[in-house]
Amino acid sequence: EAQVTQNPRYLITVTGKKLTVTCSQNMNHEYMSWYRQDPGLGLRQIYYSMNVEVTDKGDVPEGYKVSRKEKRNFPLILESPSPNQTSLYFCASRTGVGNYGYTFGSGTRLTVV
Amino acid sequence: AQSVSQHNHHVILSEAASLELGCNYSYGGTVNLFWYVQYPGQHLQLLLKYFSGDPLVKGIKGFEAEFIKSKFSFNLRKPSVQWSDTAEYFCAVNSYNQGGKLIFGQGTELSVKP
DSSP states (O other): OOOEEEEOSEEEEOTTOOEEEEEEESSOOSEEEEEEEETTTEEEEEEEEEETTEEEEOSOOTTOEEOOSSSSBOOEEESSOOGGGOEEEEEEEEOSSSOOOOEEOOOEEEEEO | OOEEEOSOSEEEEETTOOEEEOOEEEOSSOEEEEEEEEOTTSOEEEEEEEOSSOSEEEOGGGOEEEEEGGGTEEEEEESSOOGGGOEEEEEEEEETTOTTOOEEOOOEEEEEEO
8 A cells, every 4th residue: 555654653752852753655756755733833844855865944944854865764853852843743755757746644743841 | 935825714614515715825936736634633635736727626525626826826615515524624835846845824624513
């Protein structure tokens, strides 16, 4: 089944403790992206990647890192999480040609205390 | 900078009522337009998309949207809503030459009363 898989689904952590949220897609998509969703703000793009080793900042990149060493994986790294990064995070992917619609993962609800 | 504006934060309708959700974007070039739906506790699913051609596009579950270039609008419509349409709806835009960057509106929460 074609899908975007994120792990974990739920995570509670403490301020300053480094964490990684994994994202993997099995559709051989070139583009991958991370969003955060907050009430009243919709979805805001954190980072996106056009292909292996090619990444670019979205609208809210501060406090986040990403890497794209393999086509299928696009982990989101929080080096020193803070409470304002408490949010619902979505990973998404799409093909680089033709259809421009992103396919979304199931989300990761992160709480930083 | 590109932006997307959804006019209605929360819409409440009775079953069988007609629906129209507004979406306006700011970008002067060629754009691709999308509507996504998020059912409670779930991830986003693509409802419909517009790239070119007929400005009236039909999506899944009886939804349609009309692209009006002169008004920078892409409103979502459904002639008769059902209780199962209760969800949050997001309009999104990406520009033709910025394929990876997809900008979302703030979302419209739709509640349908049985």
